[in-house]
Amino acid sequence: MSSLLMAGLLFTPLAWAVLCLLLAFRAARLASVIGMLLQMALSLALWAWVAEQGGFFYHLGGWAPPLGIGLRVDGLAVTFVLLTALVGAACGLHAGLYLDPSRPWQRYFWPLFWMLWAGLNAVWLAGDLFNLYVGLELITLAAVGLVVLGGAAPALEAALRYLFAALIGSLAYLLGVALLYAEFGSLSLVGVGEGAGSASPAASFALLIMLFGLAVKAALFPGHTWLPPAHGIARAPVSALLSGLVVKAAFYVAARVWLELGPALEAAVVGVLLGVAGSAAVCWGSWQALRQPQLKLVVAWSSVAQIGYLFLLFPLSHGVPEAVSLQAQQGVTLQVISHALAKSAMFLAAGNLILSVRSKRVEALAGVSRYLPLSLFSFGLAGVSLMGMPPSGGFAAKWLLLQASLASGQWWWAAVLLVGGLLAAAYVFRIYRASFQEVEESDPFYHPPRSLEIIPLVLALLALGLGLVAEPVLSVLGLPFGGEVLSP
């Protein structure tokens, strides 16, 4: 049963990528809707399976590692697989209506979309360092292709910046993998973690260079400069995918590597450095979001800020009691989930607003509150989660991080959470102020179809409701992991 689920989960995106390459836009859209439903059902079934039976290792095609591919299916991985299915399906459905089928290049959205999905699933489930690299590269190539969809010069420029930054990041990560393999003779995360019993200079350097590469790929300040142009210029559903899921993949790898290696290598300084960079990202990203003239750049800079919170995991999980570390891990996981839902909702809503007012500028939103309340409402609901107000998922995440930072005696991270929340409120209200400006009586706006407006609303409501169901969501993360091997 579970091997069928795994095969379906990994095979569907790749098969659909090839299938959609052969089809025209509308046919590919129809096929993709079927694929998304299938993927959603498989993810749900796997999640339920793991929630009931506990996690397992899975050897692809029955080939054992190190030459075969070993996948680690645990509570965290299936949670993210399910999150990907949810956000991916929402963005896919939105894109099917949002993109204009009459432009010939739009049909390439679908193969790239499925490639991205395949890469994301590969990263969540990978059990060894090298497959994480392959998964990350698959994601990067698909994501760059999606950014450039449309092919105007500014999009190409943003895509090239993104590609070069991502390539530096991947190669730095791969160099770290080479050093670790030479040191421990193992590629699996578990094997490397066991090998790193004591601090060794080579392993410490490897950890440092891997975290550097992954931080660039996750757009951590000051390596964030590629993100706002790329996420700002991409089509709205693409930006939603990139901000919601893609940057999280690099962070997920960094967190997994850190939790295996960080404590063993006594890398406290690295943890604090990453925490400081994360805090700077929160402040600088929010400040820039407050100053951007274009709506989508506001949302893109807000991503820079929200990613900063994730990196508080590193100082809060090192050299602290087990319970505090667990609290920090849970807080960061919730932040990943709530930001994925809220930010994709926000980008989709922003896309709808831009479609309606036919301009990318914030001032152009004047009068929107009167004639297009629904999209603005979704935008605001997503904003509530980004600000971290109860009962949203963002609130639950920040609450856990706050508790962890106070319990570990590192109260200064709590100040970052506070400042970030205030600045987030400021940039969301700035959009609201612009949209409540009164205009002349007649309705000058294009009204997008209702289904386009419903999708971000659903995502925003999920982000808002996450705080209420945080307990059951987090309980899956702590499921027993037997370490037994299932293979077909």
Added chain:
Amino acid sequence: MTSALLYVLAGALLCGGGLAGCLLVRHLLRRLLAFNLLGSGVFLLLVGLPAHRHGSDPVTHALVLTGIVVAVAATALALVLIRRYFHLTGRVSLPTGRQEDR
């Protein structure tokens, strides 16, 4: 001095040169070449370092084969983007210092 050590040193040299190129060179094609140098350096290290420490190892060869495929794909994508960018704008390097206000 074993041959594996020679690969390690060559790999380190290529990595250093490639990284310097990535950061310093502005011309897009040259920067892409620098990336490929860096990549080749990493691959050499990936094969050479474990061989130097523990003897020859088939796993690293399989890894590098996969790595080369990934590198070729990334290079092809970058080339297409650079070519298109040149056709549209006539520029061979990305403009500097204006990222913030776009």
